[in-house]
Amino acid sequence: MKKWGEVALGVVTSIGGFLEVGSIATSVQGGAQFGFQLVWALALGTVCLAVLMEMTGRLAAVSGRSYVDLLREHLGIRFFIIPFVAVLVPGFLVLVSELGGVAIGLQMATGIAFRWWAIPVALVAWALLWRGTFGLVEQGTALLGLASVIFLVGALKLHPHWSAVGAGLVPSAPSRDHAKYWYLVVSILGASISPYLYLFYSAGALEDGWTIEYLGVNRVTAGVGNLFGGGLAIMVLVCAAMVFLPRRIEVDAYEQIALVLATPLGRTGFAFFLITLCITCFGATAEISLAGAYLFAQGLGWPWSENMRPSADSRFASTYSLLLLLAAIPIALGADPLKLTNISMVLSAASLPVTVIPLLVLMNDERIMTSHANGWLGNTALVLIALLSIVLFLAAVPLQMLGG
Amino acid sequence: MNDGLDLRHDVQDAQLKDRNRENIGRCDSLVLELRDGSPPRVAAMLIGGAVRRERVGRWMATLGRLLPGARNSASAVSRIPFDAVRSIGTTIEVDVLRDDLPSEHLERWLAKHVVCRIPGADQKQESKT
Numbered sequence: 001m002k003k004w005g006e007v008a009l010g011v012v013t014s015i016g017g018f019l020e021v022g023s024i025a026t027s028v029q030g031g032a033q034f035g036f037q038l039v040w041a042l043a044l045g046t047v048c049l050a051v052l053m054e055m056t057g058r059l060a061a062v063s064g065r066s067y068v069d070l071l072r073e074h075l076g077i078r079f080f081i082i083p084f085v086a087v088l089v090p091g092f093l094v095l096v097s098e099l100g101g102v103a104i105g106l107q108m109a110t111g112i113a114f115r116w117w118a119i120p121v122a123l124v125a126w127a128l129l130w131r132g133t134f135g136l137v138e139q140g141t142a143l144l145g146l147a148s149v150i151f152l153v154g155a156l157k158l159h160p161h162w163s164a165v166g167a168g169l170v171p172s173a174p175s176r177d178h179a180k181y182w183y184l185v186v187s188i189l190g191a192s193i194s195p196y197l198y199l200f201y202s203a204g205a206l207e208d209g210w211t212i213e214y215l216g217v218n219r220v221t222a223g224v225g226n227l228f229g230g231g232l233a234i235m236v237l238v239c240a241a242m243v244f245l246p247r248r249i250e251v252d253a254y255e256q257i258a259l260v261l262a263t264p265l266g267r268t269g270f271a272f273f274l275i276t277l278c279i280t281c282f283g284a285t286a287e288i289s290l291a292g293a294y295l296f297a298q299g300l301g302w303p304w305s306e307n308m309r310p311s312a313d314s315r316f317a318s319t320y321s322l323l324l325l326l327a328a329i330p331i332a333l334g335a336d337p338l339k340l341t342n343i344s345m346v347l348s349a350a351s352l353p354v355t356v357i358p359l360l361v362l363m364n365d366e367r368i369m370t371s372h373a374n375g376w377l378g379n380t381a382l383v384l385i386a387l388l389s390i391v392l393f394l395a396a397v398p399l400q401m402l403g404g
Numbered sequence: 405m406n407d408g409l410d411l412r413h414d415v416q417d418a419q420l421k422d423r424n425r426e427n428i429g430r431c432d433s434l435v436l437e438l439r440d441g442s443p444p445r446v447a448a449m450l451i452g453g454a455v456r457r458e459r460v461g462r463w464m465a466t467l468g469r470l471l472p473g474a475r476n477s478a479s480a481v482s483r484i485p486f487d488a489v490r491s492i493g494t495t496i497e498v499d500v501l502r503d504d505l506p507s508e509h510l511e512r513w514l515a516k517h518v519v520c521r522i523p524g525a526d527q528k529q530e531s532k533t
Contacts, residue, residue: 063494064494065494069419072417072430073417073418073419073430076412076416076417076459077417077430077432077456077459077460078459078460078461080417081460081464130522130524130525131524131528132528133528300429300430300456301419301420301427301428301429301430301451302427302429302511303426303427303511304427307528308528309525309526309527309528310519310522310524310525310526311515311519311520311525311526314511314512314514314515314518314519315510315511315514317519317525318514318518318519
């Protein structure tokens with residue numbers, strides 16, 4: 001019985017983890033410009049993330065070690081530095097964007113400029129990490145994140161042609177704005193498949209004490225959780241397509257994004273949009289700061305656990321504190337959160353190969369995985385994701401210049 | 405350990421734990437001792453930022469020397485005699501105490517001068533479930 005509680009919780013957490021500033025912003029831009037045509041990119045991103053989370057979760061449950069820990073040991077410090085930097089730099093930019101997302105939400109709610117909110121929001125997130133345990137961080141943000149179900153309500157209220165939405169599941173080339181289209185594909189994939197998400201997930205499996213008996217929980221959490229999360233992101237896109245496309249509005253600020261819910265649901269929709277934006281971005285802020293601290297601590301062999309008091313793992317606690325503080329600076333100085341979001345999603349997409357390709361080796365190492373190594377299905381999926389990640393790596397920067 | 409020990413696979417970069425099973429860093433480098441008339445043997449494991457940067461590459465080591473506190477980090481290297489190894493598995497347990505290691509200087513310094521001065525550093529709020 002207890003395990004099913006954990007399954008439910010895990011699923012809810014995945015929903016909360018999926019929907020954040022990046023997926024909201026890129027889905028809205030995609031829907032506004034190309035209607036339902038980009039639904040396939042969200043679906044593809046969702047499946048890839050589910051596969052990667054299932055694998056890093058399985059890796060942690062079977063070996064009792066985190067993905068970062070195994071990366072350092074198998075790559076050695078000389079090559080570990082590459083994924084380390086490739087996760088840290090885009091991850092930090094995503095953290096700044098999430099903090100910006102909360103700040104923008106608060107600006108829209110109060111009228112006080114977003115830059116003034118940067119430091120207070122960072123402090124509240126810091127206090128949660130400093131005082132809370134892993135369970136509190138995970139469950140608290142997850143349950144509140146359920147507010148994002150409002151996007152489903154909004155989409156239903158707008159009465160889209162669901163067959164047209166379904167048709168978007170099949171990839172198709174655009175009739176115009178090719179560079180912009182493929183740029184949005186890369187951003188959507190970058191927003192869905194964030195390295196910090198599966199690094200956080202594998203560390204979380206250890207924080208929650210997962211063992212081999214949790215492989216079922218892991219599969220359901222990664223699969224069903226992301227299915228719901230990705231489904232909600234598609235609803236965001238549907239809302240945007242219904243609201244913006246007919247009016248030919250091109251989205252270039254967060255203030256406009258609120259219209260996706262304000263149009264079908266009025267003031268309540270607007271309020272719910274702000275609540276959802278603030279909560280999901282706040283949750284992501286906490287998770288990315290922790291993921292950064294896990295990256296340092298596990299890579300360098302420090303004591304680490306969000307369940308330990310800060311004085312027992314002072315470098316770990318100092319790392320997330322410092323990351324939050326540094327992330328607040330660009331926002332406090334008035335950096336444009338939406339521009340930052342777009343750049344960080346593309347960079348995030350470009351960084352994928354170095355965390356995806358090593359997984360192929362680790363998931364097939366029987367000394368680590370015993371009898372739970374990847375089968376042919378898992379390996380085929382992982383090879384395809386690795387190939388996709390290489391394409392994203394090569395295409396990201398040129399597309400940023402052409403379409404961004 | 406019948407197959408012998410693969411230093412690069414089993415020891416280099418492995419997670420090290422002290423006698424209380426606390427994390428004390430990873431094996432950043434190995435020291436071989438050359439002896440007259442007998443084969444070289446592993447003398448010690450090294451832990452520390454300076455050693456790590458050396459292994460990443462010369463450019464990284466040079467970069468490290470430009471950082472503030474470079475002199476401190478050069479002296480903050482722990483040398484753990486190989487004789488202190490108690491077991492080698494997925495982690496390596498060594499018979500030393502975390503508090504005695506120079507490479508744990510930053511952890512101790514942060515705990516004493518920063519972390520413990522902030523309220524709540526010594527307790528955690530449990531979640532309800």
